[in-house]
Amino acid sequence: xxxxxxxxxxxxxxxxxxxxxxxxxxxxxxxxxxxxxxxxxxxxxxxxxxxxxxxxxxxxxxxxxxxxxxxxxxxxxxxxxxxxxxxxxxxxxxxxxxxxxxxxxxxxxxxxxxxxxxxxxxxxxxxxxxxxxxxxxxxxxxxxxxxxxxxxxxxxxxxxxxxxxxxxxxxxxxx
Amino acid sequence: xxxxxxxxxxxxxxxxxxxxxxxxxxxxxxxxxxxxxxxxxxxxxxxxxxxxxxxxxxxxxxxxxxxxxxxxxxxxxxxxxxxxxxxxxxxxxxxxxxxxxxxxxxxxxxxxxxxxxxxxxxxxxxxxxxxxxxxxxxxxxxxxxxxxxxxxxxxxxxxxxxxxxxxxxxxxxxxxxxxxxxxxxxxxxxxxxx
Numbered sequence: 001x002x003x004x005x006x007x008x009x010x011x012x013x014x015x016x017x018x019x020x021x022x023x024x025x026x027x028x029x030x031x032x033x034x035x036x037x038x039x040x041x042x043x044x045x046x047x048x049x050x051x052x053x054x055x056x057x058x059x060x061x062x063x064x065x066x067x068x069x070x071x072x073x074x075x076x077x078x079x080x081x082x083x084x085x086x087x088x089x090x091x092x093x094x095x096x097x098x099x100x101x102x103x104x105x106x107x108x109x110x111x112x113x114x115x116x117x118x119x120x121x122x123x124x125x126x127x128x129x130x131x132x133x134x135x136x137x138x139x140x141x142x143x144x145x146x147x148x149x150x151x152x153x154x155x156x157x158x159x160x161x162x163x164x165x166x167x168x169x170x171x172x173x174x175x
Numbered sequence: 176x177x178x179x180x181x182x183x184x185x186x187x188x189x190x191x192x193x194x195x196x197x198x199x200x201x202x203x204x205x206x207x208x209x210x211x212x213x214x215x216x217x218x219x220x221x222x223x224x225x226x227x228x229x230x231x232x233x234x235x236x237x238x239x240x241x242x243x244x245x246x247x248x249x250x251x252x253x254x255x256x257x258x259x260x261x262x263x264x265x266x267x268x269x270x271x272x273x274x275x276x277x278x279x280x281x282x283x284x285x286x287x288x289x290x291x292x293x294x295x296x297x298x299x300x301x302x303x304x305x306x307x308x309x310x311x312x313x314x315x316x317x318x319x320x321x322x323x324x325x326x327x328x329x330x331x332x333x334x335x336x337x338x339x340x341x342x343x344x345x346x347x348x349x350x351x352x353x354x355x356x357x358x359x360x361x362x363x364x365x366x367x368x369x
Contacts, residue, residue: 013223014320031232031316034324054222054320059329067329100321101240101309111327140317142233157235157313 012052015067017076019049021083023148030142032096034112036119037143039093042085043150049080056118073122093152093165094133095143132165183369184217191215191336194291201290215338225333229350232316241288241308246301247359250322251288255349262347277310284308299366334360
């Protein structure tokens, strides 16, 4: 599901994405654990999109949707392009993919790490470049994207807000 | 999308009622104080709503995960607000943020999870056993999403059996959730003849 946001803070809940071209908007993923929050940002066009991705890929029998990286990443790109983003100016920022618990039944890689890997692979297919990321570890995170200037911040439980991505002063566009 | 009939949800609610009743009795004997349970809720919810059942996604909780293995894969999750964890641990003079405090919470998870699961096993004839509990202090949304997605299963809806436990005279309460994997719920219902 893609919601077009206008004004103030908009949440992308699990499996959802939000996009906005309104400089007054902030897009947020609250309480990311093993999920990935993926932001695609065109600062020149004042367009940003945020997807809350839960799993690497749809199972063979299922229909891919916003939960899955293989569907969510191209769908988010399409949505920000529709709002006027230019493909060559898009910056990608990833947050999440933590391993808070060990399930250890299959001895395989944890779902958080597999999610991060899948999002990277999808970005590479679309020739989009991750500019910043805060992934892995054992703590949950909340991320926020300010549409006005593409600034991305995140916060871990009990921690303080960390700036992950910001606009170089020379590139800031007057409103 | 998986849905359950009212009759099936009633049966699951009754299982949760008996299970959490047993868990409350165990908590009473651990703490030496009477413990009450609320009437449990049983609901099959889209994942985003399943997280919302327990509170706002950015509220911090002590999360105690007790993985259940055997004939059904499931997770028991206890969510304890910090002040309630302080109360719980203070019975033994411990701080929930210390190693000993975390061990205490782990033990609470062990005792409650085990008594709950034993009831389920007895009633359904399933072989079920708890794996060692894991304790975190983190955001509610991150805890529940990580548990629900932990095995990488592609869930549409989560079955949430939620009870509140309250320790009398201590203003201490916690949420108690049973989150079975989707195949496990069908097995559970089949065992009950539903």
